[in-house]
Amino acid sequence: MSPLNILIYLFVLFGGAVSTLTTDEIRAVEYLRKYGYIDKENDIGSSCNFDKEVLEKALKSFQDAAGLKATGIVDEESINRMNEYRCGMGDLGSLDAIEKDIGPLIWGSKNLTFAITEYPSYLRSGVVDSIIMQAFAFMSKNVDIIFSRVLYEPDIEIKFVSSISQSAYTAFDEGSHVTAVSSVPGILGKIYFNDEIEWSRKNVKGFSLFRHAVHQIAHILGLGHGNFTTILSPFVGIQEKFNELEKSDLAFNLLQTFYGPQDASSAVKKNSLCGSRYIDTIYRTRNYQYLYVFVDKYYWKMDSNRKTIETAKLISEKWSELVGPIDAAYQDKNGWTYVFIGSKFWKYFGSYLQDGYPKNIVDVFPNGPAEVSTAIEDVVKNELLLTNKEYTYVYIKNNNVRNGYQFKGNYRHGIIFDTALYSRNTSTIYVFQNDKYDLMNMKKLVDSNYYGATNYRYELPEFFKCTDKSLDNLEDDMIL
Template identity: 25%
Template sequence: MSTYGIFVLVVLITCELCSNAVVRCAPSPTSANVRSLARSKSSANNQTTLDPTEALEIPQVSELDAEIVLRGLGYNEVDEVDGLSISQRMSDSSEKSLTDLIRIFQREHGLDESGVLDDDTKLVIGSPHCGSKRSSKTANDVSKWTKKSLTYRIHNFPRGKSPGPIRKLLAQAFSEWSKVTNLDFQEVDTEDSDIEIGFGGQVHHQRGDKCMFDDSKTLAHAYYPEVGDIHFNSQYFFEGDTSLTDFLDTALHEIGHSLGLEHSSSKASLMHPTESNGFTEPQPMDVQKIQALYGVRRGGRATETSGPKLCTLSKIDAAIDDDNGNVYFLAGNYFYNANKTRSKGELISSKWPGLPGNIDAAFRYLDGRSYFFKGDKYWRFKGSRLEPGHPRSIRKAFPGLPSNCDAMIVDGDGDIYAFRGNQYWVYETKTKKISSLSPSSIRLLGLPNNLDAALDTETTIGAFKGTSYYEAQVNGKFRTTHSSLLVC
């Protein structure tokens, strides 16, 4: 148990027993007992390189599996991805070797370009992904609908699942695209709909004809205009670790294809082909591309690439620092560098491609990696690169930590504190278990309920609620103090 965990135990015993005159009270803890809470991270950084998470399971991906996935995703085609012809990236050969395909894939995903099917590459290739692009579209043809009002029909629903939430999410996904371009969508129950949506297994049907996903890891696939049909692989939705947000992200992605958008190599785009990143609306680069096809909707959702000034915010979502001493606040879709004077918001995806907005909590671990938490998942970055295998389930990586946390911090021993509501949990990284005292009352630390964010830097640990700031003291409790970080 960390020294801070020992302190909490002492506090609990003291609180529960000191009111009983017969029982001798435990002595108050000395400052040395709790100094790990505010001890410099840099002093601990050289002492541990321990990964705080449970190990990732490396998927079984053979060379044949990899080739099927990569060719299915179009890595051997003469095609445009973000303006760059895939066939021109490596050589002039019309048929690429598996080594070349892997090297191209590694480059686009920020992996070491070895051409070898290593563990990191298997993690990305073995993750669920969008299926191959399906259309009669030619390389020189712009694929788009010739009308502005489109109908869609939900042919079926996953077996045993309630239609209501699924119908609502699909309507939301179509609405998000309608907000940013001149297209209107209406659900109908007729077979002559413009877009038919279906759920099924690897072998399924498209308007009566046989259809098939290229491989078992395919989340969904869609046809370009003016076919537009969308098929979801039922096994990946509404079961296990998948959530409604995962389905919304995938639905938004597939509708993008149905409207004429191709895959993007940028993880800051909703149209990146690999596993859901939890986007809930088209990202700026997606908006730019869809508006190039269909125009800008008058009075629709504005595409803001910068947020308001930091000091005008009434609250923040999360806070994190970096190795250079910069402090960043996250609020909505934007991040702010608190070290800059009159800092204005910049898009989160421009600094951490693949990270969605509205983050719950964040921290930088002792090894320098950045962790971001939202709902029941977390994202891990090394610098600005999202690491393979992420986003990942909190439950699998940090057994016992709750989802939907308000704030998180790391103490000088590398233990993780997660705050939610009126409680907090301590995750002991050496044992990869939750402390036996968790959850505990947040009032034991002198903090208010329902924190907005917390921040642990090289020298201090603090927490935020609204515009109030609480800093950890050597007596083991937080107290309200002045912070210039949120001031213009």
């Protein structure tokens, strides 16, 4: 007999005040009890004297948090909201009690590891790896924590499980509307995704795996659902915009009080990139004489040997129309610098913006990405490569066509990286992910069968020659 049928049976058996509850009210009580709106002392599974005033008060609390009119009446709108897919973690209850008594449960380290130990039944492992890595990188760029992927004994274990899971603890109920759930934050790092629902790499069909992963990582770091902020709303619906998460979200403010903000301040104070835990983008000038490195609102100018010749400056000091952070940038062989932020890009010669810019990326680069994460000009093949999180778009330089670029094709790539840099070796690129980097064969960017490059071998400070390790012969090392 299901829990709901047991409740109905108790109501009918004992009569009295309980018998006055309607079927919808019974469903509401069960839901509100499960997600923490009704205290244990009012648990109708152990008491027949359930007070309808308690239901009204709990329902008002739920309605208010869910953005509904707080009437305290079990209406159709409230029932529909309760039937929506949602996170399996409670909205109120145990976490609030713990935080009230001993403070928030948080990790004692700012360096956490994670591993994906069970994959979904229908989504390729390479795609899952890429999306989960993006979710951790998204969090790391806003909160002072470094996440590293490992194979064994992780701090945070991620699994996709179903109703037929061998473990009763991790199994989801058959037909469950719970999309994912995580363990007690700061103590056990367990994230379980429901493998019986359809996960999406974008927002075209199914549930956004990226958004749900960020949501569950926030739980693992110590946040409850709180006031249902953008990131922490338990109702994470279908077909939501992939990139609608904002850095100003209250969730980041709360996490930054626990762990500290992740920004460029330490590097800026030291006037050195040795203190940075990530870079947003990097590009070489046309003659390989200089490097420009961008972190948050700042940039560094370096010589060809990666020695800083201009310490941290605001991006707006050189390019007055820009603030940062910058998504991607490159300089072509004619000396024009292209800067990509969001759905637009700017074209500069030195510090001077060409008339008519910024422009929409899709208006200039046909069949291209709406947003760009890396831009690389292959000077040997005379091609431009624009990437987003899933595809590499290839353009051939052709001055006889409008805007000078002719679309060649797009290729799904399985390489996980934040940004990339064309090396002096015409067949290789540097790829950067969080606080690490490596070298890779250029062909991998357009190899749809390749999935990998997640085990970065070098620390970011090594690239900027902040350590004793020599990089003189690095480009002769094994290329991934």
